[in-house]
Amino acid sequence: MRTDRWWVQPLVTVLVLVAFIVYATIRAFQNAHYFAEPYISPFYSPCLTTACEGDTFPELFTGPTWISPALYILVFPLGIRLTCYYYRKAYYRSFWLSPPACAVAEPHRRYTGETRFPLVGQNVHRYFLYAALVINVILLYDAVLAFRDETGEWGHMGLGTLVLLVNAVLLALYSLSCHSCRHIVGGRLNHFSRHPLRYRFWTAVSRLNARHMQYAWASLFSVAFADFYVFLLATGTITDLRFF
Amino acid sequence: MSYDATFRVWRGDATGGDLQTFTVEVNEGEVVLDVIHRLQASQAGDLAVRWNCKAGKCGSCSAEVNGRPRLLCMTRMSTFAETETVTITPLRAFPVIRDLVTDVxxxxxxxxxxxxxxxxxxxxxxxxxxxxxxxxxxxxxxxxxxxxxxxxxxxxxxxxxxxxxxxxxxxxxxxxxxxxxxxxxxxxxxxxxxxxxxxxxxxxxxxxxxxxxxxxxxxxxxxxxxxxxxxxxxxxxxxxxxxxxxxxxxx
CATH class of the missing domain: 1.10.1060.10 (Alpha-helical ferredoxin)
Known part of the structure; x- marks a missing residue:
């Protein structure tokens, strides 16, 4: 019955997410071109195995050579986005058509929502948030290390430094604006007046939370762009623009 | 400024019904509920529609306008092109009593x-x-x-x-x-x-x-x-x- 172009939004969502998934899958399995001194791709950070290029993070173990080091860590960013309250809206609408748009009939004969396995598992979102916060700290650390030059001397900044820094900040904003984060810092309380500090945290996260969708998309683009930029440097396609 | 708009309004009851087409005068500043009232007064005296405050505060005049759940009294006619057909249907999630009135x-x-x-x-x-x-x-x-x-x-x-x-x-x-x-x-x-x-x-x-x-x-x-x-x-x-x-x- 809707006469407007309600299908545009789910279509765009599908196209963008599929493009990202294809790109991220290729890069995660490529196991190459993810490090160009002093920059490391966010897809491969923290690089934990002894096979890793670069030295931005302690190499903790020797994994099978056929497993890309990216796969050990990408499960966490994947997990937070898969269980994210915003992305759930996006992919339930656009991929599962449940519903494709407001007041547009969905094609399924039965619907049980998130009441049973596997979708009841969406409730573990907060655990992926904890993991994502750790990765946020590591990516900020990578961005700080990008202020060193190729020889390890501090006082360098290139376009790559800016790319890694913007990406790390956007990913941190995405995590901090999460609905679970909002609940954990203070949302679960009924008496804010007894917890003034947590109320201030909750107020700040609530402000960020209003832009959670924007941070979700911005950080998705930034992480792909940061990886692509490092790929271009690592393959010698471009050279880094150096500011100082 | 006034113009004649084409309205398709669902008419019927629990046993069934269909969309009926009307041409109704629309004046500047009016909302959909105003047009429905004019339709009721001039062409379809037995059209059933639930309404009360006309100010978006009573929640009575809920219906679907071009397939979107809206309050009839808060949907301005200026949001539609003068040539656009406006389709009004009852709330789909609830059983119809008559015309635009549902059992909530x-x-x-x-x-x-x-x-x-x-x-x-x-x-x-x-x-x-x-x-x-x-x-x-x-x-x-x-x-x-x-x-x-x-x-x-x-x-x-x-x-x-x-x-x-x-x-x-x-x-x-x-x-x-x-x-x-x-x-x-x-x-x-x-x-x-x-x-x-x-x-x-x-x-x-x-x-x-x-x-x-x-x-x-x-x-x-x-x-x-x-x-x-x-x-x-x-x-x-x-x-x-x-x-x-x-x-x-x-x-």
Whole structure:
């Protein structure tokens, strides 16, 4: 019955997410071109195995050579986005058509929502948030290390430094604006007046939370762009623009 | 400035009906309800439409305008092109009584099932006291005018009549959230929210927030916080353990 172009939004969502998934899958399995001194791709950070290029993070173990080091860590960013309250809206609408748009009939004969396995598992979102916060700290650390030059001397900044820094900040904003984060810092309380500090945290996260969708998309683009930029440097396609 | 608009209005009752086309005069500044009233006065005297305040505060004139759940009195005719056909249908999630009037008693049945506000003991002077900062979060939900647009647009019951028994709908999930967040309410409503009122059916696609004429953030401020509270109790072993050993009081 809707006469407007309600299908545009789910279509765009599908196209963008599929493009990202294809790109991220290729890069995660490529196991190459993810490090160009002093920059490391966010897809491969923290690089934990002894096979890793670069030295931005302690190499903790020797994994099978056929497993890309990216796969050990990408499960966490994947997990937070898969269980994210915003992305759930996006992919339930656009991929599962449940519903494709407001007041547009969905094609399924039965619907049980998130009441049973596997979708009841969406409730573990907060655990992926904890993991994502750790990765946020590591990516900020990578961005700080990008202020060193190729020889390890501090006082360098290139376009790559800016790319890694913007990406790390956007990913941190995405995590901090999460609905679970909002609940954990203070949302679960009924008496804010007894917890003034947590109320201030909750107020700040609530402000960020209003832009959670924007941070979700911005950080998705930034992480792909940061990886692509490092790929271009690592393959010698471009050279880094150096500011100082 | 006035012009003649083409309106398609659903006419019928519980046994069936169809869309009937009318040409109606529209004047500058009018809303859809004004045009429906003109139609009623000039061409279809027996057209049934529920309305009351004409100010977006009573929640009576809910219907679907070009397939979108709207208040007829808050939908300006200026949002449509003069050549555009405007289609008015009754709320799809509820049984039709006649024309644009539906039987919304499902909502009152669900409302009656929710345990009432249950305050703890009074202070020594006989008063209940609460801080504004504690209660203002749930005051957002008190703006609800019970127009049932959120219930109508929610696909859980709109597309699946069989879910009505198990699912209370977004309006009542925010009522549960309001009570659960209330600083004086002492009932733990999390188990009921999940088991009796079907919180798990909501897949947070946010249509309820999109259609709310009061601009209530049903999903972000009500349903998701309630889901997180249920996760505390049901799905998070650390929080559950903390509450069992007295490290996580709910205050």
């Amino acid at each position: 008693s499902y909502n009152y049945v669900k409302a009656a099932q929710i345990p009432a506000f249950t305050p703890g003991p009074r202070d020594a002077d006989g008063a209940h006291r609460m801080q504004q900062v504690d209660v203002e979060r749930s005051q957002e939900f008190r703006k609800c005018i019970e127009c049932w647009l959120c219930q109508d647009t929610c696909h859980v019951i709109r597309d699946h009549e069989e879910n009505k028994a198990a699912f209370a709908g977004p309006r009542f999930l925010i009522r549960l959230a309001e009570l659960d967040m209330h600083p004086l309410d002492v009932l733990d409503r999390r188990e009921d929210a999940q088991d009796q009122f079907g919180l798990g059916y909501c897949n947070i696609t946010k249509c309820c927030s999109e259609v709310c004429p009061e601009g209530i953030h049903l999903t972000d401020n009500g349903i998701i916080p309630l889901k997180e509270r249920v996760a505390d109790r049901r799905f998070d072993p650390l929080t559950w353990l903390g509450s069992r050993i007295g490290r996580r009081p709910r205050s």
